Amino acid sequence: MGISARLDKIHLQAKSNKWMNYFAIFLRVILAYGFIASGMVKILGERFAVGLSANHPMGQYLVALHHTGFYYTFIGVVQVIAALLLVIPRTVILGALIYFPVILNIFMLSYAVRFEGSAFTSPLMMLACLYLILWNYDKIKYILPFDHSNAPHIITVPKTLNKTFPIKFFLGTAAIIVAVILFSIFGWQIAPRNNLRDCNSQFAGTNRTKAGAIFCDCIHKQGLPLNNSMELYDKAPNDAMVKK
Template identity: 25%
Template sequence: MFKFILTQRWIVGCIRFWLGFILLSAGVTKMLHGNFIQLIGPPWLIEVLAKHQLGLFAEFIAISQIIIGFCLLVKRFATLGAVMAVPMFLNILMVTISQDWRGTPYVVGFFLACNIYLLIWDFDKLKFLLTDQEEAVPKGGITRKNIQIDLLYLIGLVPILIAVLISMPLRASQILAFGGLIWWVGVYVWKLIQKQKNIHK
């Protein structure tokens, strides 16, 4: 039983990382006009929609993808990211269907199904949204066991947002965006090392 739960957690972790990186890279790629790691989505979306006075809307979508991707990548915010990813994937799905992109709706539909699996896994955290019994809803403020880790992860988001929101040479933007990703990896590795040290104490 323990091995099965451990395997499920590993699968959930892989799905979170996979969906998070897909969304984050898609958002950064759009904002950097195709000059980043492109996994899904047309990098020219902003330019095309700008012709119809919808450039700001396209940028909003790209920034939203970055934020949602960040939340999915960071386990501490993964449930929030999975909730926000549902309307994002649904919107992408509708666009691909309306544009008659053959095959793409099935890919996006698979992403959506994977995201729903994440919500099912986190159902215990979300079930209070569905109850009408107020006494069943936890009371009190928000508590975090280690707020420093939250801040370290958020620090990694800053250079990525700077890279896509502030006009600068392309190379500098790419370095900042990659720097944010590397920072997250560093924080994650450091967290694992600290966890192992605590286990062996």
């Protein structure tokens, strides 16, 4: 059995399961809501994440993006269009293909600047969108470099769906969510955090409180780039030992 035939078999098994279908619908709705909410902010001309300091690396990016005029509005329009296409059954795959590069960019940006605001949501939204793309594998499989000569052009899903709950799949999904949560909390040694107080709090009880104060001052007061701030943090000495 070739790769294409194996993927067809796995895809058919998934689409024949009632719970997997419910999960796909749930993802379509939740992803659509996420982009409609954030897209409308841009269409209305409001700055995204208003409460975030303009000196924060992500804050600097969002302020600059807000000042791009109609490009900022364009991003919002694309997000809303992608969301609406996800809701309509006939256009799900088109919506997912538009949605994916946008959420991938948000995910990469969030982790590049260590932004806690979307460190948890963006990777899960990206994986959810990828799931929807794979869910519609039968519609896009011919662009993949596999031999499709023996593959059926139309995969027929049985009218009566399998009601067996896919325990392994949902346990794997839960494990991914937990892993993302843990990484968003403990994945970075230091992070800018959303404000000066929270930034300094991560160094409390360590021997790097002074170095941490330098890092947080560079980020939240001076507005220095993240890499420069981390270099100054690394060069700063540890706190002096307190003699008892």
